[in-house]
Amino acid sequence: MSLDAVVLFFIFGVIIKLAKVDFTFPRGLSQSLMLILLLAIGLKGGIALKSHANLELVLQGLAVVMIGVIIPLIAFPILRYFGEIDKTNAASIAAHYGSVSVGTFAVAIAVLESQNIAYESYFPLFVVLLEIPAIAVGIWLAQKQGQQRISELMHEMFLNAGVVLMLGGLVIGFSANESIDQIMPLFKNLFSGVLALFLLEMGLIAASRAKELQQNGLFVIAFAMLMPLLGATLGATVGTALLGLSTGGVALLAVLAASASYIAVPAAMRVALPQANHSLSIASSLGVTFPFNVLIGIPLYLLLAQSLTTL
Template sequence: MQIDIVVVFFLLGFLATFLKSDIDFPEGLYKGLVLFLLLAIGLKGGAALEQYFSASLIIQVVAVLAFGFILPLIAYPLLRYFGLLDRINAANIAAHYGSVSVATYAVAVAFLESKGVEYEAYFPLFVAILEAPAIAVGILLAKQRNSSLNLKGLLHESLLNQGVLLLFGGVIIGWLAGPQQMASIAPLFKDLFHGSLALFLLAMGQIAARQSKHLIEYGTFIATFGILMPLIGGLLGGLLAWSFGLSEGGTLLLTTLGASCSYIAVPAAMSVALPQANQGIAITASLGVTFPFNVLVGIPLYYSLIHKLLFS
């Protein structure tokens, strides 16, 4: 099986760090690539939204929103009662796994494009929608029954974090501009997308290698959960896509979104909302286990199963 070229960059970063030959990747460049990918994905979806906007899409949006609330509610009892984590840390990690990874989604898009498989162009809207609900659910799960809830703060952290704001902002700009006006900025946001994703994955490989070293500290449960939860979320995402009647590419993308977990928007929001939570456990699970699993094994596995079971 041929590995997608952008994934090779991830392997290079991982191997370099694992062999203690760290690549000096500037932090400013990493942050800039995050901003670029968020905007590029949002703009692409927004440009297509006007063409595909319909009543059926609104129904799909509502269902995907509900999906975002359900995922952390599945992850929480697994972490709480099987992993024996305390309420706050279980809720914190559940929020990570209820949200999505923009980079994992971008890798899935690159995977489909390398195979020439079509997918619904409005999918960035689903990415933006799935960023927020898990943050709200995670904060609610962490609160004690007798503790007060800062509704204003909850809404701010859920809806105005960097990931949600830039994705939705890109969708709105792309929607208002339309395909014709978008053509003027396509050389930056379209033509350079795969190259920027490759650089970003190089940095992600370094981070994943550093986080994987902490697995001994946090035990085998985190490693097991980091693989099991993506399989559960991916299965549910695939079933939801099947119920929508999505294309083969769209089914893979929604499966991937269900299987992914956040390591940008949610950690930033939860570190403010739940400062007492151990963010190291969540980052180790998401970046040390789940992200590499999805990029190296999960996406090809999901596509193979989808193709054989639903579209062969």
């Protein structure tokens, strides 16, 4: 059985750390990779928005944003009550599950196309829309019991580097003329390569902070496999009952709701919640949820979408 190349880069990073190889990921490169990834996701969504902008899409976008808000609010109490995980880490993990995985989305697209199942072409826009609310909700959950002033909280929610870079990319992608094609090779063609290097660093980080995962190992594994099923059920229900999407569209929305971010949210959380244990969230989203969705989840979500749309 072969694995996705970007996932292998993550595993490679873990092996480098476990083998105690004398290697440190350059800090400047790490920040550059985050910058490119966040802008790339925003730009893709902006371009998709330009060619499909209408009122129905706005309403669908609002429903998708609500999914991004609801999922962290489901995940957070589970992590706090059953997992007994501290507030900052629970908020960080919850934000990861409210957001989406571009890798899982790409696999789902490939599955739908291989089975000739039609889907709405503007779905990249929903990928961007689902990235943002979860970050804001995660920061709010981490700080709602603190002493911070509302203005400071709002600043961190809407003006943290992750959200600003993605929104900036979205606005540029929407507003720019054809000249955007000249810069897209950097953000589109190199996306997978940049993602692979980013995941290499994520693997190094996850392995270096594996002790915390050992403490909550079995719980985190169970949580990381339950959340995709809860998210997919919510996504498929909204896609069928509220948005009236096609079978492929319902399956894609289920996949988006089921997946957990390992690109935008880790980048944003490292800025917004630097005290959180990022290896815990990365290990659960990338080490458990991503393979679970790819190997087990996507066929089940497609079955769910087919069942719901034929009702």
